[in-house]
Structure formats: structure tokens, C-alpha cells
């Protein structure tokens with residue numbers, strides 16, 4: 001069986017699930033949102049992490065359809081959680097194929113209308129490399145998405161090949177500092193310098209910045225001291241099922 005067939009089967013049989021990882025403001029430390037992260041509850045192989053299938057999935061014909069399901073499911077979830085946290089935002093990772101298959105802004109607009117989620121509550125995550133080809137169609141879609149009012153975040157920021165001039169031309173609202181810079185930030189002055197530079201860029205361009213992969217109090221202290229406004233990472237919470245998210249993070253918010 002081809003992987004594409006296996007994906008189709010899994011999709012029809014509802015084997016994909018979304019887990020959610022909480023995001024917090026640093027000062028005061030408060031739940032502000034979540035990132036949706038896919039999991040595959042495979043009948044034989046158990047709960048699969050996206051590391052084992054996301055790269056291949058992203059190149060298969062099913063990617064746009066699964067991407068749309070991810071988007072709609074995450075929007076639906078956010079509507080519910082905004083009853084507890086009124087300014088809650090939901091981050092959704094996009095597949096590059098979603099930009100090349102149909103009209104992404106219409107797909108997003110429809111997901112918002114159908115679920116009743118306000119555009120400001122949705123943040124779409126893209127990687128810098130999506131913009132390497134500098135194609136006008138992608139740029140137009142990103143502008144249309146921003147015009148809807150949804151947030152656009154550069155995921156894994158600082159690790160791609162994109163130039164700084166992209167920040168000038170693309171309507172990005174938030175930079176997500178890649179966790180490889182956060183990992184040794186409190187012991188490696190060069191990683192700390194990269195983070196300072198990203199924070200400075202964010203401020204200069206009027207973008208928000210969130211640090212990913214925060215695992216220790218020392219990393220968190222340093223980020224707060226540098227005025228990094230938002231954080232995400234194992235120190236605050238791993239990606240969990242919606243039930244656990246409600247129990248562990250929403251109940252306390």
C-alpha cells in the first residue's frame with residue numbers, strides 16, 4: 001500500500017488528532033494561547049509523533065485536505081477555550097502545499113465563519129523557506145490573510161535561509177524564536193546574542209516575539225529579563241490532548 005492510500009484511510013477513519021501546547025505571557029505569567037500539533041493514533045503502531053510522518057505527509061496529495069481539517073478543528077477548539085480565556089489565540093502550522101492548492105485565504109475565511117472564531121484569535125505559522133521562491137502568489141495570499149485579521153508567525157525563526165529583507169516585505173505579525181537558540185541561551189553568549197537580535201528585530205518591525213522550547217527556569221529568567229513577551233516549552237507544558245489541556249491549563253487560567 002502506498003503511503004498516500006494509508007493517509008487517506010487514516011483520515012477517513014479519524015485517526016488524526018490534535019494535541020495542544022500552551023503559550024504564556026512572561027509578565028504576568030498567564031495562559032494566552034496554544035499551538036495545535038498533529039498526532040496519528042495508528043491502529044497497529046500506537047500514537048505517532050509528527051516527526052515520524054509529517055515530512056512525507058507534507059509532500060503527498062492529501063496534505064491540503066488534512067491541513068484544512070487541522071485548521072477547522074483547531075478553530076473549533078479555540079472558540080470553546082475563549083469562553084475561559086477571552087483573548088486566547090490558536091496557532092496552526094500550515095503545509096506549503098496549502099499555498100499552492102486553491103485559495104488559502106478563502107479556506108481560512110470559511111473556517112473562521114463556520115466556527116465563529118474571530119480572525120484575531122487565529123495565528124498561522126509558516127516557515128521562512130516558504131518564501132524563498134519569492135513567488136507573488138504566496139505574497140498575495142499572505143497579504144490577504146493579514147487583511148482578514150489573522151496573525152502570521154514565522155516558525156523556527158532564525159534557522160531558515162530567508163533574508164532579513166523578507167521582514168520588510170512580508171506582513172508577519174510574530175517571530176517564533178527557534179528552540180535551538182533557546183536551548184543553550186543561558187550558557188552560550190552567542191545564542192543569547194541571536195535571541196537579543198531577534199527581539200530587537202521584532203520590536204523594530206512592530207512584531208511580537210515568542211520563544212519556543214523553554215525547558216528550564218534559567219532560560220525563562222533570561223528571556224523575561226530580555227523582555228521576551230511570550231514563551232512556549234516543556235517548562236510550562238508539553239503538547240497534550242484537549243481533555244488534559246482543559247484540566248492542566250484552562251482550569252488554572
Ligand code: G
Pocket residue numbers: 036037038049050051054070093094095239
Ligand atoms: O509535536 P512536535 O513533535 O509535535 O512536531 C514535530 C514537527 O511537526 C514540528 O516541526 C511541527 O511544526 C510539525 N507539525 C506538528 N503538527 C503539525 C500540523 O498540524 N501541521 C503541520 N503543517 N505541521 C505540524
Ligand code: G
Pocket residue numbers: 021037093155156179212213214215232233234235239
Ligand atoms: O516546528 P514546530 O516549532 O512547530 O514544532 C514544535 C515542536 O517542538 C513539537 O515537536 C513539540 O513537541 C516540540 N517542543 C515543544 N516544546 C518543546 C521543548 O520545550 N523542548 C523540546 N525539545 N521540544 C519542544
Ligand code: MN
Pocket residue numbers: 035093125155
Ligand atoms: Mn510551529
Ligand code: NA
Pocket residue numbers: 155156157176178179212
Ligand atoms: Na517552531
